Amino acid sequence: MSDIPQERRVVTAIPGPKSQELQQRRLAAVAAGVGSTLPVFTARVDRGIIEDVDGNRLIDFGSGIAVTSVGASAEAVVRRASAQLQEFTHTCFMVTPYEGYVEVAEALAELTPGDHAKKSALFNSGAEAVENAVKIARAYTKRQAVIVFDHGYHGRTNLTMALTSKNMPYKQGFGPFAPEVYRVPVAYGYRWPTGAENAGPEAAAQAIDQITKQVGADNVAAIIIEPVLGEGGFIEPAKGFLPAIRQFAADNGIVFVADEIQSGFCRTGQWFACEDEGIVPDLITTAKGIAGGLPLAAVTGKAEIMDAAHAGGLGGTYGGNPVACAGALGAIETMKELDLNAKAKEIESTMKARLTAMQEKFPAIGEIRGRGAMIAIELVTDPATKEPDPAAAAALAKACHAEGLLVLTCGTYGNVLRFLPPLVIGQDLLNEGLDIIENAFAAL
Structure with a gap:
């Protein structure tokens, strides 16, 4: 250290x-x-x-x-990751599993919002987590459309570039992008035409109207939003916006995904930023702060949704690497202790x-x-x-x-x-x- x-x-x-x-x-x-x-x-x-x-x-x-x-x-991250390095660096969880992966999934079930039964799948990066959340939502709903928001950022892979709002430097020259992605307004209070006090209800109404008219709620697999929009400028959606969108998703059988990759793990003064307005997402994507600097990401959510993908449908050679899992357990230990x-x-x-x-x-x-x-x-x-x-x-x-x-x-x-x-x-x-x-x- x-x-x-x-x-x-x-x-x-x-x-x-x-x-x-x-x-x-x-x-x-x-x-x-x-x-x-x-x-x-x-x-x-x-x-x-x-x-x-x-x-x-x-x-x-x-x-x-x-x-x-x-x-x-951090002492606990270094200690736990170093100990794991001495034992083994890799087996691939899809070949022979190990306890660290399970421990991280158990910790995520405990820490993420909601008291329902939860399961997790572990990956390497935030973009991978978002991409897999879309796969899981499509498998569960048997629908294809994905709704994202103005100013949102979700990654640099082909699908997550499509989900990301900002062209330069993330998308310029890299198309064509994945289809069935639809973008709707977000409640950006500072720039809302009728004032920040109206942004929550007005933006929610506009977004829901566009989804209903242009896409059809019955075609939507997932709505994905950052509870505090990161790359877009640390925009906090105006009060009332997230609960309205969450309710719309619940009423229409749409999987609500909170992208907490930048805002999660104590960053906003709560374990997860969506807790601020009492939002309980169906799925939550995490990465960045999860493992004290080691590459790890996760999708965590309702057990019945997480189990919708067929066996072998989720994974990746390095997903939930044992050293990164040890780092995550050390990071969570530190967050609680301090x-x-x-x-x-x-x-x-x-x-x-x-x-x-x-x-x-x-x-x-x-x-x-x-x-x-x-x-x-x-x-x-x-x-x-x-x-x-x-x-x-x-x-x-x-x-x-x-x-x-x-x-x-x-x-x-x-x-x-x-x-x-x-x-x-x-x-x-x-x-x-x-x-x-x-x-x-x-x-x-």
């Missing part, structure tokens, strides 16, 4: 000379289509600090895109207070939103017109990076700064990171 001093330290330009040297090797050997937010090469990571090969220590407000919620070298839901709420109160104060000074901040340690600010050229300002988002991110703070951008319009600190970050580092953001605004 890494034990890095939890202090920001900038000793070279960012990126430094060793990172620049590695970047030249990378450009020669790695496909150009694989991007990087910040080309500093990592040496060690511990809690809220990323240490690079030049000895710089950056404050981490990204968590590897919401993955290292427990930190990137009460990371409470920690996420503390992070939210600190960040929202500081960002609200900044909003009063800097009119570029159109909206502050999100829950727990999943917070974002939407940047606009003018608060009255709400014209998106992607240039400001890029400039602010660049200024933060130069000062040793890793931040990420997102949003359909590329104008959102998102903050995903590890849930184990220290309060002093959190405040120092916010100081850097404030200084970047002042300079802008």
Whole structure:
């Protein structure tokens, strides 16, 4: 386990000379289509600090895109995964099974919303989980259509590109896409034409009307939504929207899938973001924060739905890898032991207070939103017109990076700064990171 001093330290330009040297090797050997937010090469990571090969220590407000919620070298994850490495790295669960996979499925049944009988299937990535949720829903309903939402993001495979709303960089030039995917409005309160207070009921009515008229409810296998839309800009659907869509699904025999890949595992201050409005999904997809940085994903849901696929219909060589399963059990142990839901709420109160104060000074901040340690600010050229300002988002991110703070951008319009600190970050580092953001605004 890494034990890095939890202090920001900038000793070279960012990126430094060793990172620049590695970047030249990378450009020669790695496909150009694989991007990087910040080309500093990592040496060690511990809690809220990323240490690079030049000895710089950056404050981490990204968590590897919401993955290292427990930190990137959490003691329980390292201990359990190391022990499993000594025993065996792989058998393929479809060949000879092992207890770790079953233990993870049992933990998911306990932690996910609802007290019905549940089962899980494990995979490698979020996109795989979503793709398999669609397979399971189609097998169960004997229907084909899938409903997704404006601003949604679900992955980079062929089917999940079709499910994803944003063209560039996810879909441009990669078609044709999978058929029988239909997109409907989401309750994006900040940009709803008649105001945020109307967005929930009006967007739900529009979405249901479009599904009914254009697709036919009887043709819909699944409705898939992120309870907090991640890549689309950390959009929290306005209150009432999710319950209305959930009820519509239940009334029409449609499988309701909560995509909790970015928002799950204490990230929003609850085990899962859909709990905020009491949503109990039929299926829930998880990945990212599940295993402390090891590649693992899951579909968990009602036992009768999960059992709809024929034997052999679900799986994959590496799905539920034993080392990743051990990591997941270590991550869940850490989340419980440190009460990371409470920690996420503390992070939210600190960040929202500081960002609200900044909003009063800097009119570029159109909206502050999100829950727990999943917070974002939407940047606009003018608060009255709400014209998106992607240039400001890029400039602010660049200024933060130069000062040793890793931040990420997102949003359909590329104008959102998102903050995903590890849930184990220290309060002093959190405040120092916010100081850097404030200084970047002042300079802008």
